[in-house]
Amino acid sequence: MALKPTIYKLKIALSDLDREVYDTLNITIACHPSETLERMMVRVLAYCFNASEQLVICKGLSDTEEPDLWAHTLDGSLRLWIDVGEPAVDRIKKASRVASAVRVYCFNTKSSTWWELGRSKMAELKASIYRFQWKEIQALAALVQRTMDLSITITGNSAYVATELGECELALEVLQEV
Numbered sequence: 001m002a003l004k005p006t007i008y009k010l011k012i013a014l015s016d017l018d019r020e021v022y023d024t025l026n027i028t029i030a031c032h033p034s035e036t037l038e039r040m041m042v043r044v045l046a047y048c049f050n051a052s053e054q055l056v057i058c059k060g061l062s063d064t065e066e067p068d069l070w071a072h073t074l075d076g077s078l079r080l081w082i083d084v085g086e087p088a089v090d091r092i093k094k095a096s097r098v099a100s101a102v103r104v105y106c107f108n109t110k111s112s113t114w115w116e117l118g119r120s121k122m123a124e125l126k127a128s129i130y131r132f133q134w135k136e137i138q139a140l141a142a143l144v145q146r147t148m149d150l151s152i153t154i155t156g157n158s159a160y161v162a163t164e165l166g167e168c169e170l171a172l173e174v175l176q177e178v
Helices: 037-049 089-098 111-122 134-141
Strands: 006-016 021-031 055-057 069-072 078-084 101-106 128-132 147-155 158-163 166-176
Touching: 006 037, 021 037, 037 055, 037 069, 037 078, 037 101, 037 134, 037 147, 037 158, 078 089, 089 101, 089 111, 101 111, 111 128, 111 166, 128 134, 134 166
Parallel strands: 006 147, 078 101, 101 128
Antiparallel strands: 006 021, 055 069, 069 078, 128 166, 147 158, 158 166
16 A cells, blocks of 8 residues: 655745745645655745745656646746756756746755766756755754744745744755856
């Protein structure tokens, strides 16, 4: 019998000061059995950094043909493809052919090695690549509950997260931006 995903319900008071986005987001997100809380929360952060009406949380690990998040235009064109983790260069290349914009949010302890090994090939691609620090993501994951209220304030390349269990600050490092 296959393991089922764990469902999390998040109510997020989002304040993105740079983009002037102020909204309350109600997100129901499934954490795949092979997914860590850290990865799931990076998906949530990526959602907040790119929040728009068209942005959708995809099946992620359950469907390798889809990104973690995407947004389509009203005519059905793929506007934004977002992957979380350290995807293969070929996957980013494929995504940049089908989407107007591609963003990758890496966060693992191995992200520095992944970036150094793929940097020259990724420089040729139309993709923006960002990195969260592993220790900061671990601190955020320690605050996760199955049902929770969060306040996320984004300014510059920083996100300030407050929950009833505590607070943390996460810096977003820009590795490549197009």
